[in-house]
Amino acid sequence: MCLNGWGGKLHEELLPYLAETTPDILCLQEVIHSPASEKDWLTYRDGDHILPQRANLFRDVSAALPEHVAIFCPAAQGVLWDDDTSIPSQWGLATLVHRSLPIIGQVQGFVHKDYSSLGYGDHPRSRSAHGVRAWDYYANRALSVTHMHGLRDLNGKMDTPERAKQARKLLDMSRSLAEPDDLTVICGDFNVEPDSETLSILGSAGLTELVTGRGFDSTRNSQYKKPGRFADYMLINEENAAKHFDVIHDPEVSDHCPLVLEV
Incomplete structure (x- = not known):
């Protein structure tokens, strides 16, 4: 599963969903980790952009999936407000x-x-x-999954x-x-349109994009009020898998929207 967690704004819906679906591998973007605070909620402020943030979303998701190894990868440390x-x-x-x-490799x-250690920084941040490279005993092969949150x-x-x-x-x-025989997946919130150069670059490397390739017309839902219905993508090197x-x-x-792939 690949999902932008929106800073945990829909925390009450998100955590039960993850606990129920229990994805074998979860790639989650826009995750908050505030070890200096025990508060459940803090506020993000960027000019007139004000958004409630689940202060320790990483902790919360880890607790919802107790049988998972959880890895947090920070991009920046800035300030939220209590x-x-x-x-x-x-x-x-x-x-x-x-x-x-078993996790047998990471990048x-x-x-x-x-x-960015002294603030979130100017846009684009x-x-x-x-x-992660994990061994799939059912398929008797390695699966390599890499994700990003595009600028x-x-x-x-x-x-x-x-x-x-x-x-x-x-x-x-x-x-x-990835090793040559791996089943390889690249996914994330890329913040680009379906006809973007980003997807062309990945496609030229032999990866098949599944969102538009399987006929889906949006990766956004009613919570998103702006124009533009695509942001999230998932690509695989063996489409028949x-x-x-x-x-x-x-x-x-x-x-x-969560992107869910069964291989």
Whole structure:
């Protein structure tokens, strides 16, 4: 499963959904980790953009999936707010892998900028990626899964040199993780349109994109009020290994839809 967790805004819907579906591998973007606070909720403020954030979403998701190995990969440490008190808080990705799948390799790094230790920074902000290589005993082969949260450009989701560069970095990270015989998946909230250069770069590497390839017309739900219905994608190097793929619109656990792949 691949999902942008929206900072846990729909926490009450998200955690039961994850506990019920129990994905073997969960790739989660927009994850909050605030070890300096025991509060359940803090507030993100960026000009007139104000959003409640689940202060320790990483902790909460880890508790909802107790049989998983949970890995947090921060992109930046900035400030969230408890009324007028500033709280240092990390923001990034999480990958959770069921303990029945041994993790035999990992890759972690940045696809845009580097770790921002003194604030979230100016847009477009630092963006990280993380990959795991796990052994699938049922298939008797390794599965390599790499995900990122693509940069957000305030001007929109158009192609830019920075987005092309991050796509190549993401591909390089996946290639550094996967062995030639691996079943390989790349996924995430890419923040681009279906006709983007990002997807062309990944497609030219022999990966098949499943969202539009399987006929889905959106990865957003009613929580998302802006135009543009695509953000999230999942690609695989062996299309015939994709036994089932779905974009989940119900229940709504974020303003993004979970992408669920069965191999």
